[in-house]
Structure formats: C-alpha cells, structure tokens
Amino acid sequence: MVNTLDSSSHCEVLFNDHIGRAVHSLAKIGHDATGLKHGSRMMQLMYIHGLNSNHLSPKGQWISNWCAKHRPDITVRCPDLNLPPKQVMALLSELITQDPHTAVVGSSLGGFFATACVAAHGVRAVLINPSVRPFVSFGRFFQHGQTEHTTETGWRITPDQLDDLAAYYQAVPVHSDQILVLLKQGDEVIDYRIAEAYFSQSGAQSPLIIEPDGDHFMSDMADKIPLMIDFLFAPVQA
Numbered sequence: 659m660v661n662t663l664d665s666s667s668h669c670e671v672l673f674n675d676h677i678g679r680a681v682h683s684l685a686k687i688g689h690d691a692t693g694l695k696h697g698s699r700m701m702q703l704m705y706i707h708g709l710n711s712n713h714l715s716p717k718g719q720w721i722s723n724w725c726a727k728h729r730p731d732i733t734v735r736c737p738d739l740n741l742p743p744k745q746v747m748a749l750l751s752e753l754i755t756q757d758p759h760t761a762v763v764g765s766s767l768g769g770f771f772a773t774a775c776v777a778a779h780g781v782r783a784v785l786i787n788p789s790v791r792p793f794v795s796f797g798r799f800f801q802h803g804q805t806e807h808t809t810e811t812g813w814r815i816t817p818d819q820l821d822d823l824a825a826y827y828q829a830v831p832v833h834s835d836q837i838l839v840l841l842k843q844g845d846e847v848i849d850y851r852i853a854e855a856y857f858s859q860s861g862a863q864s865p866l867i868i869e870p871d872g873d874h875f876m877s878d879m880a881d882k883i884p885l886m887i888d889f890l891f892a893p894v895q896a
Contacts, residue, residue, distance in 0.1 A: 701759040701891060704750065705736045706775075708766030708789070710810040713738040717765055717786070720880045729887060739771070740813035743822040746771055747778075754779045761890035766848070766874065767792050770823070777832035784838045784886045786876050787845050790856045793823035795848075834862040838889045840882065842872030865889075 703725065705718035718736035725732045735753065739746045750771060754760045761782045764772025769788020776783050789795065799807035800817050807815045831837060839857045841850040850868065857864035872878070 701732050701761070702753070702757040703732050703734045703887075703890065704753060704760060704762045705734060706750070706762055706764040706768030706771050707736070707739060708764075708768045709792075709813075711765075711768075712740060712811045715765070717763075717876070717879055721763060721883055721886075724880070724883045725887070728884075729891070732887070732891060739768070740809065740811045742813075742819050743826065747774060747826060750775055751778060754781060763886065763890075764788060765876070769853075770826070773828070773831060773837065774826040776837055777826075777828055780833055780836070782836045782890050784840065784889060785853070786840050786879060787842060787848060787850065787874050788839065788853050789848055790852050791827060793820040793827065796820055796823070830859055830862045831857060831864060834859075834864040837864040838886070839864050839866045840876065840879075840886075841866065841868045842870075842874070842876055843868065844871040845874045847874035 703721065705715065705721055707713070707715040707718060713736045715736060718734070722734040722736065725734050737749060737753070739749070741749070750762075754762075754775060760779075761784075762772045762775050763784045763786065764770070764775075765786040765788075767789050769785035770790065770792050772783040772785055773788065775781055796807075796815065797820065799815060800820075805816065809815065834857065837857065839853060841853055843850050854866065854868060857866060
C-alpha cells in the first residue's frame with residue numbers, strides 16, 4: 659500500500675494508521691526485540707551520513723541538539739564514515755556491539771548502511787531519502803575508465819568497493835517492520851520510487867511516509883525528529 663501526504667496535517671494520520679501495526683503503539687515501542695526502553699539506562703543513536711558529508715552533518719547536529727534538550731538519556735554519535743564500505747560496516751558493527759541499546763538514522767548512502775545494520779544486528783532504523791543500490795548508481799564515477807573517484811569529503815572510491823557495497827545488499831529488506839522510511843517526491847538526487855518499491859515488497863513492508871515536493875537533503879527533517887525518536891525509542895514516561 660502506498661501512502662502520500664498532501665500536507666503536514668496528514669502526517670499524524672499516516673503515522674498512526676500505516677505504521678501502527680509495526681509499532682502497535684508508542685507505549686510499546688520500548689518492548690520490541692531490541693530491548694529499547696526509556697528509563698534509567700542510557701541509549702545510543704547513531705547518525706549515518708551520506709555521500710559528500712561527514713561527522714559535522716547538519717542533520718546529525720539537529721538530532722544531537724534535540725536529544726540533548728528533550729531526551730538526555732539518548733547519546734547521539736555521528737561518526738565520520740568517509741571510508742571504504744568494509745571499514746564503515748566494521749566500525750558501525752563495533753559501535754552497535756558495544757551498546758545493544760542502539761538505533762540508527764541514515765541519510766542517502768547512510769540509509770543503505772543503516773539498512774545493512776538492521777539486517778546484521780536487528781536494530782531499529784529511520785531512513786531519510788535512502789539510496790537502495792549505491793553500487794549501481796556509483797558506477798557513474800567509472801564510466802570512462804577512471805580507477806578512482808575522490809568525494810568532496812575525502813573518500814577515495816575504487817571500482818572494487820562497488821562489489822563490497824553490493825555484498826551488503828539484500829534483495830528483500832530484513833526486519834522491514836523495524837525500518838521507518840521518510841521520502842520526498844521532490845528528491846532531485848534519487849528517484850523516491852526506487853526506495854518506495856524496495857520497502858513495499860510483499861511480506862517485507864516497511865512503514866513509509868512519502869511527502870510531495872521537498873528535496874534530497876530533506877530540509878524540514880528537524881520537524882520530524884520527535885516522530886523519529888518515538889519510532890526508534892520509547893517515549894518519555896510520565
């Protein structure tokens with residue numbers, strides 16, 4: 659089932675009706691397989707940035723600042739992941755293993771890595787305009803026989819790394835109900851319909867929020883942080 663938002667007033671309706679089965683209710687988010695529950699223990703949220711970004715990503719800072727103010731029990735980590743894919747996944751896996759009460763948010767290429775983290779570790783994730791098959795789209799860097807491509811933030815991509823990315827791809831997303839996908843139809847970098855189709859497969863439906871217009875960066879993401887945190891972690895108990 660495809661749901662498209664026409665205005666922000668419909669966002670709450672979609673959240674309640676479409677992903678209600680996935681989370682059942684906000685009060686029960688803290689009792690899922692990840693064991694995440696608001697209380698005395700600290701929890702960890704990792705922001706996984708995209709291509710041509712780094713640990714200073716504005717979106718990561720927005721989440722960090724919001725949690726510092728509203729959910730100080732959540733420690734936000736924004737690692738610099740301008741590394742080959744195997745090193746990225748090794749670092750993310752190490753951080754998740756160190757703290758089992760972890761959730762992830764991934765933007766663009768970071769959404770691909772976040773999806774791989776869900777498959778490998780069963781964490782919950784929110785994806786922001788995610789890349790589904792970067793090993794295909796990054797082929798543009800090598801169309802004329804180039805042996806490497808250096809990103810704006812210093813990651814040296816080589817053709818063999820595309821194979822490494824492909825190794826983390828699942829034809830059908832694993833633990834799809836633990837992934838909330840936020841998409842903008844106005845994404846000028848990635849066709850939102852690719853992620854829509856991937857995360858809407860029969861038997862592997864993820865909760866989707868699709869909004870008209872917008873951009874790849876998702877400039878209004880700060881407004882969605884409360885919803886994101888509610889999906890990833892239990893809300894503050896009165």
